[in-house]
Amino acid sequence: xxxxxxxxxxxxxxxxxxxxxxxxxxxxxxxxxxxxxxxxxxxxxxxxxxxxxxxxxxxxxxxxxxxxxxxxxxxxxxxxxxxxxxxxxxxxxxxxxxxxxxxxxxxxxxxxxxxxxxxxxxxxxxxxxxxxxxxxxxxxxxxxxxxxxxxxxxxxxxxxxxxxxxxxxxxxxxxxxxxxxxxxxxxxxxxxxxxxxxxxxxxxxxxxxxxxxxxxxxxxxxxxxxxxxxxxxxxxxxxxxxxxxxxxxxxxxxxxxxxxxxxxxxxxxxxxxxxxxxxxxxxxxxxxxxxxxxxxxxxxxxxxxxxxxxxxxxxxxxxxxxxxxxxxxxxxxxxxxxxxxxxxxxxxxxxxxxxxxxxxxxxxxxxxxxxxxxxxxxxxxxxxxxxxxxxxxxxxxxxxxxxxxxxxxxxxxxxxxxxxxxxxxxx
Ligand code: AMP
Numbered sequence: 001x002x003x004x005x006x007x008x009x010x011x012x013x014x015x016x017x018x019x020x021x022x023x024x025x026x027x028x029x030x031x032x033x034x035x036x037x038x039x040x041x042x043x044x045x046x047x048x049x050x051x052x053x054x055x056x057x058x059x060x061x062x063x064x065x066x067x068x069x070x071x072x073x074x075x076x077x078x079x080x081x082x083x084x085x086x087x088x089x090x091x092x093x094x095x096x097x098x099x100x101x102x103x104x105x106x107x108x109x110x111x112x113x114x115x116x117x118x119x120x121x122x123x124x125x126x127x128x129x130x131x132x133x134x135x136x137x138x139x140x141x142x143x144x145x146x147x148x149x150x151x152x153x154x155x156x157x158x159x160x161x162x163x164x165x166x167x168x169x170x171x172x173x174x175x176x177x178x179x180x181x182x183x184x185x186x187x188x189x190x191x192x193x194x195x196x197x198x199x200x201x202x203x204x205x206x207x208x209x210x211x212x213x214x215x216x217x218x219x220x221x222x223x224x225x226x227x228x229x230x231x232x233x234x235x236x237x238x239x240x241x242x243x244x245x246x247x248x249x250x251x252x253x254x255x256x257x258x259x260x261x262x263x264x265x266x267x268x269x270x271x272x273x274x275x276x277x278x279x280x281x282x283x284x285x286x287x288x289x290x291x292x293x294x295x296x297x298x299x300x301x302x303x304x305x306x307x308x309x310x311x312x313x314x315x316x317x318x319x320x321x322x323x324x325x326x327x328x329x330x331x332x333x334x335x336x337x338x339x340x341x342x343x344x345x346x347x348x349x350x351x352x353x354x355x356x357x358x359x360x361x362x363x364x365x366x367x368x369x370x371x372x373x374x375x376x377x378x379x380x381x382x383x384x385x386x387x388x389x390x391x392x393x394x395x396x397x398x399x400x401x402x403x404x405x406x407x408x409x410x411x412x413x414x415x416x417x418x419x420x421x422x423x424x425x426x427x
Contacts, residue, residue: 011118011126013312017327022315026158027111030131033157034109037150039133042108044088046115050080056087056297058264060205067116081115084263085132086290086306087297093136094299106136106302111311123282123313132308133287136294139303141238144269144289145245151273151285151307152251159318160284162276165253167246169239170207170260171231172267173292179230180206190220210258226257235268242269261286265293269305277317284317285309329420331378332359333369335385342384346394346409353413355420373399380416 008014015023031041050070057064069081082088089108093099098106111131118124135147148165155163171179187194187202187209194202195214202209210221231239246253253271261270270288278284287307295301330350334343343359350357358376360369366383373381383395388406396412397404398419407415 009126011120013125013127019315021327022318023311026311026314026318027131029158030109030111030154033154034133034150037107037146038105039107039109039135039150042089042092042110043112044082044085044092044110046113047079047081048088048091050078052087052091052297053080053083056090056265056293057084060201061262061264063116063262067118069115069117083114083116085110085112085114085130085308086134086263086293086304089132089134089306090136090294090297090299090304093294094297099137099300099302104137106138107133108136109133123279123310123316125312129311130308131311132306134304134306136304137300137302138305139291141241141269142245144238144242144305145249145251147287147305147307148242148246148253148271149249149251151271151287151309154309155273155275155285155314158314160275160314161317161319164274165251166256166259166272166274167242167253168256168259168270169227169231169235169242169268170266170270170288171227171235175227175230175232175235176207176267179225179227182225182230183207183209186224187220193217193220207260208262210260211262221258224258228257238268261288263290265290265296267291271307275317278313282313283310284313328356328358328376328378330355330357330380330382330416331369331373331376332357332382332384333366333373334359334361334363335366335369335383336389337363339363339384339386339389342389343382346382346384349409350413350416353417355416370397370399379420382412 053068054064063083068083070078072078089110093106109132111129113127113129115127117126120126133147133150135143152163152165170176183206184203187206191199191202193216194209195212195217198209198212198214198217209217210224212218259270259272266288268289272283273285274283285307287305289303289305291303294304332343332347334340340361343361347357347359360372370381379399381397381399383397388395392408393406394409394412395404395406396415
């Protein structure tokens, strides 16, 4: 009887080698680069009390209304798989009193899976991964520019092409109120041309209509009021300062007066980044300032700003590196049962030098062993048969030259080191 087979749930995927190696390299770049800007890593649970997201993201948002994975556990608690990272980071900050127990700066980054029940399509999944940052307690406009610069530098660093930064300020609760009023009046006057979704949300969440991708709505919003006419003085000054700081940091951007963000708490600076190769309406990075959120989650009345990058979208647009690095450099091939012990010791010796090594322990012929070495892309094969075992030697085969010689383990290791250039491997 053959067994039933299973597939990964819709909208999720397995990250397989060699793609997993590329992901690991991008994550390594994150860890180095983000530290340069003073951000430290934080890891939070992938599920939280459901209420945290209702409060932290906003009950009127699409995420909370339609996309959250909510469940009741066996103890009766209502939980949700995290749909984004900000609420969790802020919850952890408040819970552990990091404002009192840690010195500044309060800058954090995270890397991990997020969950949203969306209709799966290219660039939109139900489990996806984000790299994100949050800077808490810093209100200066230069910080907005620094955070944007970090996102931009990161995308450049990992090799994204044609990066475009879009920037807006969506004002603060004070100036947004009259703006929302003006928008609402405008939507009402054009309601017959809006899509059903927008008609439904135009009163409750008039800003969101600006973000609608529907063609009919797009036509209507060309004539919509713009925020510039409603900014209060502090918001206008802040935005101008962000722009000049971006100029000072040499980060190119375009102003998009219709850019809004999906979460309720965003205020003032909002930004998105796109790159070459993305679908027209997809951003690879999105972020903004959320000055009221930490207080709303029970923390100090501190400002905050952050962004999140979608890993799947990013990996999708990154050019393939020309030559994938082989995962394994050396393979041991014991030809007899008795040689397996020597192979095991040998593997460990070579690994300790920082060289990825594997032993094919299921003893077979030299021919089948070399075939698997070829498929694994290894540079060296160490063959240990009866003769080698007796003499305490290894036969070292250089796959790139199809040449082999029998050496003492010490000599063989030296030859491997020389050929691979250990310094290069350590980078
Ligand atoms: P958001 O948290 O909605 O601001 O999204 C930030 C970034 O996460 C987006 O720019 C995307 O790159 C990525 N992202 C958001 N939702 C998804 C999804 N369902 N599938 C894949 N990536 C996503």
